[in-house]
Amino acid sequence: MNEVLKNILTRRSIRSFTEERIPDEAVEQIVQAAIYAPSGRNLQSWHFTVIHDRDKIARLAAVMQELLGNPNYNLYKPDMLILVAADRENSLGQLDTGCAMENIFLAAHSLGIGSVWVNQLYAFCDKEPLRALLTEYGLPETHVVWGTAALGYAAGPAAERPRAEGTVNYA
Amino acid sequence: MNEVLKNILTRRSIRSFTEERIPDEAVEQIVQAAIYAPSGRNLQSWHFTVIHDRDKIARLAAVMQELLGNPNYNLYKPDMLILVAADRENSLGQLDTGCAMENIFLAAHSLGIGSVWVNQLYAFCDKEPLRALLTEYGLPETHVVWGTAALGYAAGPAAERPRAEGTVNYA
Numbered sequence: 001m002n003e004v005l006k007n008i009l010t011r012r013s014i015r016s017f018t019e020e021r022i023p024d025e026a027v028e029q030i031v032q033a034a035i036y037a038p039s040g041r042n043l044q045s046w047h048f049t050v051i052h053d054r055d056k057i058a059r060l061a062a063v064m065q066e067l068l069g070n071p072n073y074n075l076y077k078p079d080m081l082i083l084v085a086a087d088r089e090n091s092l093g094q095l096d097t098g099c100a101m102e103n104i105f106l107a108a109h110s111l112g113i114g115s116v117w118v119n120q121l122y123a124f125c126d127k128e129p130l131r132a133l134l135t136e137y138g139l140p141e142t143h144v145v146w147g148t149a150a151l152g153y154a155a156g157p158a159a160e161r162p163r164a165e166g167t168v169n170y171a
Numbered sequence: 172m173n174e175v176l177k178n179i180l181t182r183r184s185i186r187s188f189t190e191e192r193i194p195d196e197a198v199e200q201i202v203q204a205a206i207y208a209p210s211g212r213n214l215q216s217w218h219f220t221v222i223h224d225r226d227k228i229a230r231l232a233a234v235m236q237e238l239l240g241n242p243n244y245n246l247y248k249p250d251m252l253i254l255v256a257a258d259r260e261n262s263l264g265q266l267d268t269g270c271a272m273e274n275i276f277l278a279a280h281s282l283g284i285g286s287v288w289v290n291q292l293y294a295f296c297d298k299e300p301l302r303a304l305l306t307e308y309g310l311p312e313t314h315v316v317w318g319t320a321a322l323g324y325a326a327g328p329a330a331e332r333p334r335a336e337g338t339v340n341y342a
Contacts, residue, residue: 001200003174004281008204008274029172033179035334037273038288044335051342092290095317098269099276102208103179106277110175117209119263138340146266163206164215169309171222 007110012161014114015076017152022079026111027052030151033107034082037099040092046100047143049083049134056137057081063133067124075118079152083121083134085143097146104149114154121145178281183332185285186247188323193250197282198223201322204278205253208270211263217271218314220254220305227308228252234304238295246289250323254292254305256314268317275320285325292316 001009027050034048051057057075065073075081084100086093101117108115124130125145135141172180198221205219222228228246236244246252255271257264272288279286295301296316306312 002281004178005200005204005278007175008278009207011207011209013209029176031339033176035338036180036182038182038184038276040288040290042332044338046338048339049342050339053342056342094265095269095272098266098271099273100269101266102270102273105209105270107176107179110173117211117266119211137342161213167206167215167217168202168219168221171220171224171227171308 007106011105011109012158013116014154014158015116016155017076017078017114018155020079020153022052022113022151026113027080029111030104030107030113031082033103034084034100037096037103039096039099040090043090045087045090045093046096047085047140048100049085049137049139051081051083051137052079054079060133063130064120064124067127067130068120073120076116076150078150082149082151083139083145084147084149085139085145087142088144093144094146101147101149108151112153113151114158115149115151118148118150121148178277182276182280183329184287185325185329186287187326188247188249188285189326191250191324193223193284193322197284198251200282201275201278201284202253204274205255205271208267208274210267210270211261214261216258216261216264217267218256218311219271220256220308220310222252222254222308223250225250231304234301235291235295238298238301239291244291247287247321249321253320253322254310254316255318255320256310256316258313259315264315265317272318272320279322283324284322285329286320286322289319289321292319
């Protein structure tokens with residue numbers, strides 16, 4: 001089995017991270033992987049907001065705690081977040097986001113970096129005070145966040161995730 | 172740069188295929204890559220319909236020609252199609268589909284097989300006579316097709332796809 005297939009099969013969501021910082025070169029490679037995803041009609045109408053600052057991530061978590069009414073919400077305390085957003089007028093934005101997110105996860109895993117999809121921003125990204133903070137962090141007003149990738153070095157093993165049966169048929 | 176990153180950066184959509192048949196082992200590896208994608212809340216509520224039969228693909232193309240009013244529609248005459256569907260009640264189905272589609276594209280590319288996302292089924296998958304044919308091909312009534320991957324050996328070089336500028340910012 002080639003390295004690409006091995007990397008796909010061994011990726012698992014990681015929900016606990018060490019304090020170690022992801023090197024700049026790896027950040028650049030992960031972001032480059034994201035922008036090389038395919039997009040519907042090649043529109044590339046997406047926007048990636050890279051938050052590689054634990055204080056800024058903590059501010060975002062605090063805003064989400066308020067919106068969710070959950071004081072324990074912490075985005076898994078990652079070293080880095082990448083928000084994947086699409087133009088709100090693009091009906092293919094969620095499909096594009098899925099492709100870009102998977103590139104982020106696979107690129108990270110190939111570099112020994114763990115990741116997980118955090119989904120709660122998606123429901124709140126036009127609500128205040130979240131939108132104001134996202135604007136401060138560089139998200140265009142035209143864009144909605146469909147995916148949030150939390151990244152860092154794994155603090156422990158990933159859970160096993162058995163595959164569901166019966167999801168494939170051959171016509 | 173590692174093999175995983177190279178594979179991500181060199182994948183391009185292929186829209187013209189030779190008559191060569193994809194070997195069964197490669198089909199199995201591509202399908203396995205698909206089902207190892209992450210899914211929201213790990214629901215794995217997706218369904219993959221593998222159509223590795225040129226006559227069946229031609230029948231599907233004929234139905235689409237009728238629905239689209241376009242006699243030239245041919246799904247790019249691939250060797251194989253994989254329809255990626257999600258339970259219609261799953262609000263994260265499009266995001267899951269994007270991840271699984273990208274795994275299909277990347278696994279195929281790592282095996283020297285070209286691919287492209289064909290998007291038109293998405294709008295018509297509950298219309299007749301398409302739904303009846305999809306049922307015949309094994310798609311559950313509960314599921315809607317969000318993504319269609321056309322696969323085969325490339326008949327020519329892929330078009331270059333320059334990346335859009337200004338899609339990334341560092342908060």
